[in-house]
Amino acid sequence: MPVTTCVFDGYGTLFDVAAAAREAASDPGFPQLAPHWPAIASLWRAKQLEYSWQRAIRGLHCDFWQVTVDGLDYAMEAEGIEDPALRTHLLALYRRLSAFPEVPAVLASLRAKGLKTAILSNGAPSMLSDAVASAGIGGVLDAVLSVETIGLFKPAPAVYDLVGRRFHTQPAQVLFVSSNGWDVSAAAAYGFVTAWVNRTGAPLDRLPGQPAHILPDLTALPDLEIY
Template identity: 30%
Template sequence: MSAPPSVIVFDVNETLSDMSPMGVRFTEVGASAGLAKLWFATLLRDGFALAAAGGNGVFSEIGAEALRGLLSGTDLNFDLGQAVEHIMAGMAALELHSDVPDGVRALGEAGYRLVTLTNGSTAVAEKLFGPAGIRGSFDALLSVEDAPAWKPAPAAYAYAAQAVGTDPSEMLLVAVHPWDIHGAAKADLQTAWINRAGAPYPAYFNPPDYTVTALTELPAALGAESGGGPSR
């Protein structure tokens, strides 16, 4: 295990935000709720493909285009353009998972610097954190829109390290996505996987340094490993 991290980097979509209400958005336009997961997976796939080919797409633009493809030919309650707008607006209306506010506050009080690194927009994080009263816990809200590529490309994590002025080895990435954990580990970050669903971790990815079932468990996990708090 490396030295204790001083900076904790949070993924946002699904890690901090509860995306389960997106299924309702799909049913409201006349589509199946199950399409919500397929849509998000398609969005990520295409964003990853652009990154692998040397590009850097915009989350909202890819999301809207993916929706047009998935909803095309479906008998909707709205016209296609309105349906896409209605579903995409749901991303800005999401709320935090219940364990997030207390977990974030505890990590901040323990002395860690907190930042986000999202493949989406920083505006989504702003809207999430404001009502919960935790915006002030974060030093910076970072997006790959300002980086050379999406996560899990190494350049995304290098961008975050440069933005906060620290070495990647002193950072810990917190995410629910094993692909993000793997990418961060390959970029020399420490990693913590939030496994709220009790799912098995894919053996083909680098394993996380820490596994917790809720963010509120992470301060104790880090404290037990480091002897209490971040290195300075």
Template identity: 30%
Template sequence: MPLLTVPSVVYFDVNETMLDMSQVKSAIADALGNNEDLVPVWFSTLLHHSLVDCASGGFHNFTEIGAAALVMVAHSQGIQLSMEEATNKITGPMTSIPPHADVKESLIKLAEKGFVLVALSNSSQHGLEQQLANAGIAPYFNSVMSVEHLRIYKPYPQVYEAALKKMKISAQQGLMVAAHGWDVTGAKAVGMQTAFVERPGKMMYPLGREPDISVKDLNELTATLLAM
């Protein structure tokens, strides 16, 4: 199904959607006995416990939860890691992730055409700003938003509602772009337009809300937006 209107603001998820997580996955696999099959388990555990925090009224930043998830997955494999060791394994790679090949050119084209671009991430504010700066794409964003000040994670509706309020637009005027089905579903639930990016190995949640458009990469998304 096509986008209904040209969005006033395009919100981008960051990790995996824009940034290539390969080196982070390598670091995680290395910590887990060089077992790459455990990397998706680690990421699922990270996401799961971010929502456990939300549901139980607690909050830890993504690095802390990521380290805790790594300790837990390691423990399941008989590998003993301290929280300090796990944090050190994650912190360096997470802040120096390169962008996917299609990202920078797409952001430049959209910015040149006057689209308002926003980074919206579960990463901490400091970590997010480091990520975008180190990836060389920070200058193309009009705003950089972390969930940290809300103390609640995507896909909770409060995150998207706060992002819309900050940019002073209605839900239908915002487009959420993500390579995660849960992110698309969360944005769609509050009435935003959505675009799912089909990064390798990623697919929509079959029981989730259908995205308005599904694209193979940001080049295709950009072509779609510029043609509207």
């Protein structure tokens, strides 16, 4: 059964989650951030995900913007930085994260092959709308799917159900692409064809479900012999 639909995770896969801290660190108005931005970017992301999982387990759902704010507050305090203006600036930058350089061309190439393209993300709808608009990729996406329609975070299987509901596909007709090993694992176990974008050379997660393809970035995605 050939793949007809390519679905992408958003944050870390299409959008560079370190971009906000990196960009703010280059701003002369915030010199205190320069030595701290890599640690803040890393801890911000880790806590953002951790809080989404903790809330899911405890039945305390909130939208992804709230866990993004909470993650930043934790990271700034951990690095000993208390600056309301910097906090506001970092959050504003997160609403317009840069896409990775290859993203627009890859999405356009997939669409040219006749494939449907979509985002499936933990992100709140307003976050995703801002990011897609900032990256200028709305014209090469058929759908932007947010977990907020069901009030559950990935990797809950009900989140992956959103793809079939929107595109009327069987799991084997979907290529799911993510930079998050845990996300790829869950998607593979669900039945999607999967591609792990392993930008950092990380080892495979020890979880049920393994990626069908492992790529250093998205560039080679349109050339996979699965369509």
